[in-house]
Amino acid sequence: MKRTIAIILSVLFIFLAGCSYKGDTDNTNKQETEKVVVAKDIAKDFKLKDIEGKEIKLSDYKGKVIILNFFATWCPPCRAEFPGFIQMVDEYKNNTDVEFVFVNLGEDKDTVIKFLNERNYNIKPLLDLQTDVAALYGVTGIPTTVIIDKEFKIDTIHVGFMEKGDLKNHIENLK
Numbered sequence: 001m002k003r004t005i006a007i008i009l010s011v012l013f014i015f016l017a018g019c020s021y022k023g024d025t026d027n028t029n030k031q032e033t034e035k036v037v038v039a040k041d042i043a044k045d046f047k048l049k050d051i052e053g054k055e056i057k058l059s060d061y062k063g064k065v066i067i068l069n070f071f072a073t074w075c076p077p078c079r080a081e082f083p084g085f086i087q088m089v090d091e092y093k094n095n096t097d098v099e100f101v102f103v104n105l106g107e108d109k110d111t112v113i114k115f116l117n118e119r120n121y122n123i124k125p126l127l128d129l130q131t132d133v134a135a136l137y138g139v140t141g142i143p144t145t146v147i148i149d150k151e152f153k154i155d156t157i158h159v160g161f162m163e164k165g166d167l168k169n170h171i172e173n174l175k
Contacts, residue, residue, distance in 0.1 A: 040153055041153065042153055043068075043148045046132075048103065051113055051116075051127065065174045066146075067145065067171070068103065068137075068146040068147070069085060069103065069145045070137070071102060071104060071143045072104060072106065072107060073107055073111055073112060082121065084164030085100070085162075085164070087164055088100070088164060091168075092171065097175050103125060104127055105128050105139070106129060145157075146158075147170050147174070149174050
């Protein structure tokens with residue numbers, strides 16, 4: 001029993017020491033161990049299936065302004081943001097220079113379809129069931145909107161609710 005407690009305390013100590021490690025704060029000598037996308041990076045390509053089972057590659061939209069939106073149906077800010085985004089989808093539906101790519105995080109197809117049908121949203125989100133693409137883009141909160149320019153470079157990463165007007169301004173500045 002004493003040995004089990006000692007092992008548990010040792011593991012806890014190692015865990016707490018790792019969490020409190022601040023690392024090197026001098027950026028000149030810092031080695032990058034994990035790369036998260038930031039503005040001006042080239043967008044990271046990925047492949048996911050949409051709610052109809054069709055496989056989509058982000059690079060298929062190269063040469064367009066891409067609005068990449070990560071969301072979940074249970075997320076209140078995502079739900080609040082969606083009506084404005086859907087209005088923008090409708091406004092730009094005939095514009096071949098703009099593409100909206102919605103990525104649902106971790107929810108099954110039926111849940112997503114029910115959410116869309118209840119609100120009459122006519123989009124086909126991609127399903128990131130294991131949240132691998134969200135990790136690739138360093139998504140730490142939702143909604144997250146990544147705006148990618150025509151050269152496939154990340155222009156903006158916006159975490160949290162985005163106003164329709166702000167989204168439109170970003171699109172117009174990149175068209």
